[in-house]
Amino acid sequence: MCRHLAYLGPPVILRTLLFDPPYSLVRQSWAPRDMRGGGTINADGFGVGWYPADPAPGQRREPGPAAAPRSGEPVRYRRATPIWSDPTLPQLAAVTSSGAVLAAVRSATVGMPVSEAAAAPFAEGRWLFSHNGVVRGWPDSTVPLAARLPVRDLLTLDAPTDAALLWALVRGRLRAGADPATAVAETTAEVEAAAPGSRLNLLLTDGRTVVATAAGHALSLRATPEAVLVASEPLDDDPGWRSVPDGQLVVATSAGVRTHALAGA
Numbered sequence: 001m002c003r004h005l006a007y008l009g010p011p012v013i014l015r016t017l018l019f020d021p022p023y024s025l026v027r028q029s030w031a032p033r034d035m036r037g038g039g040t041i042n043a044d045g046f047g048v049g050w051y052p053a054d055p056a057p058g059q060r061r062e063p064g065p066a067a068a069p070r071s072g073e074p075v076r077y078r079r080a081t082p083i084w085s086d087p088t089l090p091q092l093a094a095v096t097s098s099g100a101v102l103a104a105v106r107s108a109t110v111g112m113p114v115s116e117a118a119a120a121p122f123a124e125g126r127w128l129f130s131h132n133g134v135v136r137g138w139p140d141s142t143v144p145l146a147a148r149l150p151v152r153d154l155l156t157l158d159a160p161t162d163a164a165l166l167w168a169l170v171r172g173r174l175r176a177g178a179d180p181a182t183a184v185a186e187t188t189a190e191v192e193a194a195a196p197g198s199r200l201n202l203l204l205t206d207g208r209t210v211v212a213t214a215a216g217h218a219l220s221l222r223a224t225p226e227a228v229l230v231a232s233e234p235l236d237d238d239p240g241w242r243s244v245p246d247g248q249l250v251v252a253t254s255a256g257v258r259t260h261a262l263a264g265a
Contacts, residue, residue, distance in 0.1 A: 002042055002104055002105060002106050002107050002120070002130070002131070002132045002133075002232075003025060003028040003029065003032055003042050003104065003105045003132065003231075003232040003233070004102070004103065004104035004105075004120065004130040004132050004201075004203050004231070004232055005017065005025055005101075005102070005103055005104075005203075005229065005230065005231035005232065005235070006101065006102045006103075006203050006205050006210045006212065006229070006230045006231075007099075007100065007101040007102075007227065007228070007229050007230075008099065008100050008205070008207075008208075008209075008210055008227060008228050008252060008253070008254065009099055009224075009226050009227020009228065009229075010099055010226055010227060011053070011097040011098055011099045012097060012098070012099070012101075013093070013094065013095075013096070013097050014048065014050065014092070014093035014094075014096045014097070014098065014101065015090070015093040015094050017101060017103065017229075017235070018048065018083075018089070018093050018103060019090065019093060021235035021236045022235075022236050022237070023233065023234060023235050023236060024235055025083070025103055025104075025105060025231075025235070026083055026084055026105075028042065028105060028232070028233065029041065029042045029043065029046065029082060029083045029084055029105040030042075030043070030082070030084060032232075032233065033233055034218045034232070034233045041107065042082075042083075042105035042106055042107040043082040043105075043107070044080070044082075044106045044107055044108035044114045044118075044119075045078070045079060045080045045081065045082075045105075045106040045108075045114060045115070045116065045118065045119035046078070046079060046081075046082070046083035046086070046103070046104065046105045046106060046119060047076060047077065047078035047079075047103065047104055047106075047119040047120050047121050047130075048076070048077050048078075048089070048093075048101070048102075048103040048121075049074045049075065049076045049077075049101070049102045049103070049121040049123060049128040050074060050075055050096065050098035050100065050101045050102075051072070051073075051074045051075075051098055051099070051100040051101075051207035052074075052075060052098065053098075053099075072126050072207065073125060073126055074100075074102075074121075074123060074126070074128055074207065076121060076123055076128075077089065077092065078116050078119045078121075079116055079119065080114055080115050080116045080118075080119065082105075083105050099207075100205060100207035100208070102120075102121045102128040102129075102130060102203060102205050103121075104119070104120040104121060104130040104132075104203075106118070106119050106120065108161075109134050109138070109161075109162065112159075112160070112161045112162070113159055113160065113161065115159060117158045117159045118158065118159035118161050118163070118164065120163060122158055122163070122164065122167040124171055126206040126207060127171070127174065127204065127205070127206055128204070128205050128206075129166075129167045129170060129171075129202070129203065129204050130163075130202070130203040131162070131163035131166050131167070131200070131201070131202055131203075132199070132201040132202075132203070132217055132232055133198065133199030133200050133201050133215070133216055133217050134162065134198060134199050135162035135165075135166070135191060135195050135198045135200075136195040136196065136197045136198045137195050138162045138195070139160075139162075139165075141194050141195035142162070142165055142191065142194060142195060144194060145165075145169060145190060145191065145194055146165060146168075149168055149169070149172060150172075153168050153171075153172065154168070166187060166191065166200075166202065169187045169190070169191070170183050170184060170187045170202070170204060173186060173187065180204050180206065180209055180211045180251075181211050181249060181251045183204070183211075184202050184204050184211045184212075184213060184249065185213075185249050185262055185263060186263075187202070188200045188202060188213050188215055188249075188262055189262065189263045192215070197216075198215075198216065199215065199216030199217045200213060200215040200216055201213055201214060201215055201216065201217040201218075201219055201232070202215075203230070208253065208254070209251065209252065209253045210228065210230055210250070210251070210252040210253075211249070211250065211251050211252075212230045212244075212249070212250040212252075213248070213249055213250070213262060214244040214245065214246050214247065214248045214250070215246065215247065215262060216246065217232070218232060218233055218243070219231075219232060219243070219244040219248075219250070220232075220233060220234050220241050220242065220243050220244060221241070221242060221244060221250060221252070221257065222234070222238060222240045222241045222242070223240070223252070223256070223257045224240070228252040228257055230250060230252065244259065247261055247262050248260070248261060248262065249261070249262050
């Protein structure tokens with residue numbers, strides 16, 4: 001299994017999400033507290049995606065390959081190594097702030113590749129996506145679902161993994177006009193029907209909305225009037241954390257947080 005988190009709220013230094021809390025994402029990479037369903041550490045890569053502030057009115061973006069991403073699009077930093085071994089991330093996290101973040105550490109399922117491309121978050125346009133869990137019977141169980149995707153999407157999967165296919169299924173619905181909650185809920189139901197017993201904790205954000213599922217694995221959230229933090233497990237002992245019951249969908253925006261049952265849960 002993996003660990004992931006998403007934050008929406010006033011800009012914070014990335015270090016306060018990744019390194020500073022007593023049970024930070026970095027600590028969860030080597031000492032997770034709730035790795036139900038297999039695995040002991042999350043050492044098979046990591047990724048952080050964040051949304052930079054839009055430039056001030058009249059501020060010009062410099063052209064060229066070093067230019068900032070297009071307005072609204074996130075920045076990603078991914079590696080195939082354990083998060084605790086990366087020498088650059090602590091420095092980057094100490095000077096980078098954002099009001100919308102998605103980060104993950106990976107525990108690869110046996111037989112799946114360990115590569116930077118296989119590490120969440122996956123991305124397209126404004127979207128960032130992560131999966132904590134496993135698809136049972138991979139890859140045979142998902143062949144009918146994959147067959148319905150455009151051939152080009154299959155040929156350009158980020159990696160030959162269950163998480164990358166889940167992203168392709170969610171992304172296909174988003175491209176077709178589905179709202180993020182519907183895209184995630186329908187994908188979760190579809191995959192569970194094809195591969196019963198899968199663990200399908202999904203996390204999706206466009207920097208304005210966070211959608212998360214608790215489907216076979218732990219999920220917690222902490223919400224205040226200013227911010228919301230959704231994570232595989234609490235980052236600290238703050239009493240504001242609450243566990244999301246299994247079979248629930250979480251939708252968080254600046255207007256608040258709502259949860260409801262996933263279809264079939």
